[in-house]
Amino acid sequence: MVDAARPTAGGRHAATRVLSRNESSHSPSPDIVATVAASGREVNRYPDPACTGLTLALARRHGVEPDRVAVGAGSCALLQALFQLAGPGAPVVHAWRSFEYYPILAGQMGICSERVPLADDAHDLTAMADRITATTRLVVICNPNNPTGTLIGLDRLRAFLDRTPPTCLVALDEAYFEYVDEPVGTGGLGLCDTYPNLVVLRTFSKAYGLAGLRIGYLIGAPRIVASLRELSLPYAVSGPAQHAAVAALGIEEVLLARVRETIAERTRVRAALMADGFAVPASQANFVWLGLGEDAGPFGRWCARTGIELRAFDGDGIRVSIGSPSDNDALLAAAHQWRVPDAPELLTTGAVR
Template sequence: MAPSPSPQPRSNVLAIPAYIAGKPPVAREGLTSYKLSSNENPYPPLPGVLEAATEAAAQMNRYPDMGSTALYAALGEAMGVPVDDLAAATGSVGLIYQLVNAFCDPGDEVVYAWRSFEAYPIAVTAGGATSVQVPLTADGRHDLDAMAAAVTDRTKVVIVCTPNNPTGPAVTQADLDAFIAKVPSHVVVVVDEAYLEFVRMDDAIDGIATYRRHDNVVLTRTFSKAYGLAGFRVGYAVAPSPIAGALRAVSLPFGVSHVAQAAAIASLAARDELFARVDDLVERRADLVSRLREVGWELPDAQGNFVWFPLGERALEFAAACGEIGISVRPFAGSGVRVSIGEAEAFDRVVEVAARFTP
């Protein structure tokens, strides 16, 4: 008798690309090691946040507030938006999964730039939808004209990652407005603003004003980067109430933990200190970019908490050289290397390696 077949996952599950996380540094004798591979905030918790999280942890025997009531109230007050226009998830990446689940039937298309956030193709494939990847321009920017041209009758979602992870440039308000005008109103336009606090440029996007003007625009944001809550996994969407309601409907029940909600609320209350820290990281970014230019590098405009080295086939070699001196960075094989803005004392070694790889 022939053996019975074993259970098989859906075909799209077998096609999901693996997510490659930033690796910790390897200890090197005589050197302090630094992790610059995951775009994490190098600062300790903001004032009051650890205390709020510790207090919340004492209630670990209870389920979290499934409706994120207090978090939505704090977010709504901070941004001046109705709580019905909010949806929380396990980081902004969780919202991308929910958007695909809520708006895409099998085979529907999701348009986004590439290279961009590597979770996009994972979320799209996991949801049974089809990725339409539009190449970036030579300087690492979204080609919004080409993205608009890629929209078809099968397109349900388009994603604009600004600043773009991992290359760094951000989209201007004028360019975003022109792009949205070209996208059919039934297509969801996602403006992924995971790094919005770090943007310093003319005509920067006003996400809240943009969402208020359109019935199909969703902002996705996170507490993982500027707020330093990467370990707690809490993000949120701002969207017209029908879209926000759809995201809440497909969310994992009790997905955002009680501790994460408490830490996020406390972080919102400490925004003055937060913005001082962000300003310091922006200054570190500017200093690193200046030093890299001095040794011959022309980098894409860095508007996130990272810089991008377009190294092509030398990406893995560059990452290995950084690893030899106790610095972990994030290589993308055949494309480039992303280096997070972390401890300033690590930058001497980054510049040292970069000088040996000057194009």
């Protein structure tokens, strides 16, 4: 996917502060770097196709049997398999705006993408339940939602699942779960026993800082996991990725301390943006959302000219990843300048406030 705010030719320099991809701003832990380096000595061999060590580690971590854990090359690979399970012609319901990959996957699989508008930047679960029919085979809920960062509490999820027929699979995409600091954000794993049509996806790309290794996982009923394993490409998850993920689980407290630093920065950035007059919904992810509407594109280009790359959705809004304190300071300075009436970008676009 192309970042709309990336600078173009004509004198604009390439962005040096990348706040568009929701990556961890922290360098990899030395323990993980050492693990990857050691596993590199075996790259002449195929990796374990069953991801046995990681599957067992995840089963222990979450208190489930190993047959309830599926590992994939990023949670996107597992989402792709879920869309395959839904089958061509079966409508898939998801919120919009939400993760951009959902409608792309639907198009690839010949599936009708039923997009349900957000309500106040959050999932409208009542409207989503109303869209489910006898032919609906999959509903995807991104929680916290990407790109708005909003969170659905477990009570609302339970009410939604109570309305969902058992023939319809519900995929709870919790890629940003570790960044949730609200009491209601305990995650959906505890609901899987009550609702066997529920699966929960998580990733090592964000809080665990392994985006470059592409590794994610899913927890659900054994029958669903077995079907997903059958659809998986052989040897899709590399040996270094498997070893790094196991190592990350072993130093989870260290990594979650870094997450708390990101949460503190998220709070600071949101407060500063709101003080400058931006509307910023409360985020439970490692990014914040600016619902700028028609000003989204101009603001993205304005920041790109200062060397800051954001994720701009033209006509809708801007997603700002939380980066290092210095990167965040640069973003806040650019956003503050955007509010100055005589700023050059405002004069050329007519978007004076």
